[in-house]
Amino acid sequence: MTENFSAPQLAHRWMEHNVRPGDLCVDATMGRGRDTARLCRLVGEEGRVLAMDIQPEALESTRKLLEEENTAGRARLILDGHQNIASYAEPGSVSCIAYNFGWLPGGDHDIFTRAETSVPALEASLALLKPGGIITLCVYYGRNNGYREKDAILDWLSGIDPDRYTAIVASFCNRRGEPPIPAIVYRV
Numbered sequence: 001m002t003e004n005f006s007a008p009q010l011a012h013r014w015m016e017h018n019v020r021p022g023d024l025c026v027d028a029t030m031g032r033g034r035d036t037a038r039l040c041r042l043v044g045e046e047g048r049v050l051a052m053d054i055q056p057e058a059l060e061s062t063r064k065l066l067e068e069e070n071t072a073g074r075a076r077l078i079l080d081g082h083q084n085i086a087s088y089a090e091p092g093s094v095s096c097i098a099y100n101f102g103w104l105p106g107g108d109h110d111i112f113t114r115a116e117t118s119v120p121a122l123e124a125s126l127a128l129l130k131p132g133g134i135i136t137l138c139v140y141y142g143r144n145n146g147y148r149e150k151d152a153i154l155d156w157l158s159g160i161d162p163d164r165y166t167a168i169v170a171s172f173c174n175r176r177g178e179p180p181i182p183a184i185v186y187r188v
């Protein structure tokens with residue numbers, strides 16, 4: 001592990017471990033498309049990735065990245081909030097749903113994910129997972145975001161049904177400041 005090992009890199013390792021060619025995945029916070037691009041590579045030509053964001057700028061950046069990587073045909077880019085995730089996938093159909101909370105990198109720092117929509121989105125995501133499916137989370141907090149969303153997400157994670165899901169929260173315990181929190185939910 002290198003000095004710069006990040007929460008998204010850890011999430012990508014979880015994705016690599018769980019996503020198979022032909023799978024359906026969702027990037028619930030598309031941003032600049034790095035998670036979408038990773039998922040598109042993992043699902044291969046037969047797979048499909050749904051990517052959601054509320055900012056047109058995110059869709060433009062992601063489309064460009066996927067075109068550069070020649071994987072644009074594997075993705076559907078959706079301008080909608082992830083609280084509506086259940087409108088886009090069937091229950092029990094998704095192998096990985098990625099959440100990277102916070103604001104658009106290089107974008108407006110006052111537009112960021114919020115507890116009011118993040119927690120309902122996570123709750124709706126559980127039903128979409130197929131057996132063995134995962135939700136990956138990178139929880140950024142502090143500065144403009146504050147702590148309310150982080151606290152609500154951690155609270156939600158600790159309350160989900162332990163007979164049906166395993167929730168694991170990791171910690172960069174020797175990092176200074178407020179390092180993002182990587183977490184994963186497995187459907188049994």
Ligand SMILES: C[S@@+](CC[C@H](N)C(=O)[O-])C[C@H]1O[C@@H](n2cnc3c(N)ncnc32)[C@H](O)[C@@H]1O
Pocket residue numbers: 028029030031032033034035036052053054055058080081082083100101102103104105111112113114117
């Ligand atoms: C930290 S960024 C995501 C980074 C991204 N995964 C990447 O690879 O660049 C968080 C994104 O969530 C988006 N967002 C905020 N509220 C949202 C919502 N309700 N539904 C979907 N996306 C939302 C923001 O517009 C922002 O682009």
